[in-house]
Amino acid sequence: MYSFSDVYGNELTVSYLKRAAQTKKPSHAYIISGAAGSGKKLITRTFAKALQCEETYGAPCGKCVSCRTFDSMNHPDIIYVTSAANAKSIGVDDVRAQVLDKLSEKPFKYRFKIFIIEKGDTLTPAAQNALLKALEEPALYGVFLITAANVGKFLPTVLSRIIVLKTKPLPMVSVYNYLTEKAGVPEKDASEASGYCEGYIGKALSLLNDEEFAQLKLAAEDIIKNTRETYAGIFEAAKELEAYKPRMAELLSILQIMYRDIIIYKATKSEKHLIWKQNINCTKENASKFGMDILLKKMNAITYTMDILSKNASFAISADVLMMDLNPLAEEI
Template identity: 35%
Template sequence: MADINDILGNERVKEHFIAAVHHKKISHAYIIEGDKGSGKKMLAAAFSKILQCETRQKTEEERACNQCESCIQMENKDHPDVIWVSHEKAGVISVGEIREQVVNTVDIMPYKGPYKIYIIDEAEKMNVAAQNAILKTIEEPPEYAIIFLLTTNRGAFLDTILSRCILLETKPVSGKMIERYLGERYKIPEEEAEFAAGFSLGNIGKAESIILSEEFRELKDLTLDILRYIHEIESYEIADKVKEYKKYKARIDDFFDIFLMWFRDILLLKADTSPNKDIARRKIIFKNEYVSLRKQADKLKMDSIDYIINRINRARIRIKSNVNFDATLELLIVEARREF
């Protein structure tokens, strides 16, 4: 588990937590909002470690010592007073789960630490009944209770919950910072770190997934095989290619991101009017594909690029709405090909 100062970026969130410790103004409820992989769990865990640190309680330091029993338990994710709320169904956190893990246990004093901390990841998945169940705890918490609601969408919460929580937002980390971190930690080539940093758009969790996942590498290669020749691909080839995506259904968002980044690169090349073409080349994500991208940028009109980007976003929504998988991908590729 990273120490709070070792977490990349998100300086405002970290400063808020350190100031809260310094001034002894700890809130009973926090909402941390940000994209998946943006560091929400790391921030909540790092702050929890500071709050529960036995050395800090004696010395009033604003950092965790990383050596006491409490810090070691936090590292091992088995601290008895830091509860990671779980849920069985992927799409919902039920009222029963909130009652069992939070409401019915919050009045039990902490076993050893000064605080009893509940961390609810994907908290936007709490249904209305679950939110109403936890609301009373947020409104009238025991002195020692702290609740973290980690979410990608604060709009899913009841207004009564929003009004009673401190809202903190994660922000994208700079590309250079991510490149340096990936290079130092994983000892990868500079161009590989640069691609992951650019593709992730400042999301450190996503950047690490790109580096570590063989599945992502396979998906990227498969998709680039289509994109390089999308302007001349035959209809029968499209159907055959789409069949290969069935094994990557769990990472379909990555497919759409690759598609989107490809045409975003084309848009950058198309819009560049400077005589020095190296400037635009340095800004694109798929630098190794420059020749193919430049060729397609010369063929496409700006309106066509906008149209394709719109179709990519529409296809992503259709997949999330459980529209037929193969048909949605085939239609997207056909619509993109038609614009050349």
């Protein structure tokens, strides 16, 4: 558990942190920032484990008492700062009780006292100001490791005292290799998940177990397979999209990937570079049924809908226009 060898990609960040763990002279505070599922937690926790490891410098040994108590989440000198009673944000009282009060006590047994603040971008401004005290007058043994999806939520005074490291998305092929080689995911599923996850392994893994996401894929497939041939049918299909409104951005992303495949297949007549491999017949049928100009127009319509919905356009009108573009009537084809 928690080893740098489990981190895929992000080589620069990992080697930077390994060097800090090698000298056992880390800075007092780090923010590891990046999208959901990009490995922030794995990198941060592994760094904490490496700093406290009694046997090795750099990567954690995984065998010493420190490493083992870390893995069992009972390390006496690693404190996970959380929001009380599962509130949505970490408040000033949380920081006082879990950080400031504890920071005055020396480490129980190990070299450092490490405070891990996951979802650090939920720290309220008051909580950040309280934390600032600890950052301005750091105890020699105190280390703060903060993960955050959105660095923009931090006060400039806090950011100026913290080293910010960013996780990066991986190439699709790296995600695919991880899923098939390390996570035991079947090839077809891995191909799809690596196509949908935007380069983040964690996101791929959560999508694979997401029942609603599986429903979205079926809905997208249905839109492509069941082309409507009358205006009444088109508007009925648009109305059906209401059911997917909360996850419309994802549905559109899936449609985009499916049409990408249709276009690639039409251009190459090869299955080699396809992502959506569960229904190859549908890809082939659409590639032969529509001309390239119509397919590109459909693709553009999806991109356009993503754009206007992100700018709060009317859902119902956007859905009508999208379905008209995706279902060109016979005389238009």
